[in-house]
Amino acid sequence: MTTEITRSQSNATVVTSPPPLTTDVAAPRDPRVQALQRFAMSITAFNILGYTLFGFEQAPITPIVCLLVSYATALVLETVDAWAHDRAPAYAGGLRTxxxxxxxxxxxxxxxxxxxYGNSSLWPYVFAVVVANASKYIVRVRVNGKLRHVLNPSNTGIAVTLLLFDWVGIAPPYHFTNWLHGTLSWLIPLGILMAGTMLNAGLTKKIPLITAWVGGFVLQAVIRWLTLGDSLPGMLVPMTGVAFVLFTNYMITDPASTPVARRGQIAFGLTAAAVYGILVWQGVVFGLFFALVITCLLRGAVLVVTRWRDRTSDSGGTR
Incomplete structure (x- = not known):
């Protein structure tokens, strides 16, 4: 009889215990992963529409080659880095990982x-993609015990390519609405703006950065107008184009290479706008991309100095 009672209690325990699957289903999703997924879906859709409706002028093979090279480069670099630091690769752990x-x-x-825009050559795009992925491993700062990259990969690849090869340029502004006319020519930028704003407000939480960047962009234009006599409408017109909207919502807001704190975001956005104004004043073309690289490097320097100061303070306190 004791055996039957024990067996009955054991069965009751099995029946009333919650299934382990419930915990996994209820676990919250990582906002950073969700943001990356939305970014990836958005830029994929924009490329498909670009080659079918908007009038992208690069060869249709370009995005395919860029994707394959980017995947391969990222996997190779991560494998080498994992081996060098005696850790498991970040991609290990199944198909979802x-x-x-x-x-x-x-x-x-x-x-x-x-x-x-590299004319008929594919290798400038390939070069930019390789630099973009490599920058995540070349320029890193240790934050909270972990190595983190400080440069925006896509922007860095583009900026380095523009700097080294003067015959390579940026896709012209009309590139994004080349085959669109009438209402669609302004509905498309508006749609991209709305989608990007919702993404950054809901997932990346970069609205303070965007506000500071846009406000700083207007401020630097007003300062140049007052001090240098440049045309104010001419300096503000770029803000109405798709290129500026894409840069503002999808480039400068990269979660991995921008601050999290509200004050840091504001400082980052204002710094990028100030650097852009100085570059344009000095006659530097493609100022948006170079300004973002410089701002990311300045942030990296601040992180290094802060870490050194904290270590020095801790060492002094233990003596």
């Missing part, structure tokens, strides 16, 4: 292929 790992190189590959 691999898919999440490939989201950033997916975005970088399509961004470089979409924003650069």
């Amino acid at each position: 691999l898919a999440i790992f490939l989201l950033p190189p997916h975005i970088s590959g399509l961004a470089c292929g979409m924003l650069l």
Whole structure:
């Protein structure tokens, strides 16, 4: 009888215990992963529409080559880095882990292929994609015990390519609405603006950065107008184009290479706008991309100095 009671209690325990699957289903999703997924879906859709409706002028093979090269480069670099630091690769752990790992190189590959214009040559796009992925491993700062990249990969690949090869340019502004006329020519930028704003407000939480960047852009234009006599409408017109909207909502808001704190975001956005104004004043073309690289490097320097100061303070306190 004791055996039957024990067996009955054991069965009751089995029946009343909650299934382990419930915990997994209820677990919250990582907002950063969700943001990367939305970014990847948005830029994929924009490329498909670009080659079918908007009038992208690059060869249709360009995004395919960029994606393949970006995937391969990211996997090779991560494998080498994992081996060098005696750790498991970030893509190890199943198909879902691999898919999440490939989201950033997916975005970088399509961004470089979409924003650069290398005439009939494919290798400038390939070069930009390789630089974009490599920048995540070359320029890193240790934050809270972990190595983190400080440069925006896509922007860095584009900026380095423009700097080294003067015959490579940026896709012209009309590139994004080349085959659109009438109402569609302004509905498309508006739609991109709304989608990007919702994404950044809901997932990346970068609205303070966007506000500071846009406000700083207007401010630097007003300052140049008052001090240099430049045309104010001419300096503000770029804000109405698709290129500026894309840069503002999808480039400068990269979660991995921008601050999280509200004050840091505001400082980052204002710094980028100020650097852009100085570059344009000095006659530097493609100022948006170079300004973002410089701002990211300045932020990296601040992180290094802050870490050194904290270590020095801790060492002094233990003596």
